[in-house]
Amino acid sequence: MFQLKKNVVSEVGFEPTQVAVRHGSSGASPSFHSKYGTPLLIGGAAFCTTVWVLTSTGITWNLSPVGKVQPKPWKE
Template sequence: MYRFTKAAVNVTSQAVRQVRHASSVRQDFHSKYGNMLLAGGALFCTSVWSYVLTQTGLTWNLSPVGKVMPKEWRE
């Protein structure tokens, strides 16, 4: 049982060290590239939606008021 406990503590301490290292790497990545990625994503999203809205020829049918005409009643 002692060996199992010692191995579990060792694995736990290694996991803590890895998490601390990963969090410092993540902070460095975000401080270097965070604003650039945000701006690039916003530019990409804006360009795709502007293409969809202007070039694809979709009919959006926002409101049917005034567009739907009733048919004449036939007896």
């Protein structure tokens, strides 16, 4: 098993544990999720709730005039 790890490290050039430690220590700056996570979650829930309420009211939302506008009779 040790020989396999040695071969992988020589192929890749670094150990995966070193990368994990390096990326894990970047706690000084806040991440995207900690900055914008809650407002995005609240906004998405509000949007979905609004769409659900508007579509469940039974209003016909077809605003297209196709099939509704009839031509006037021809005057001779």
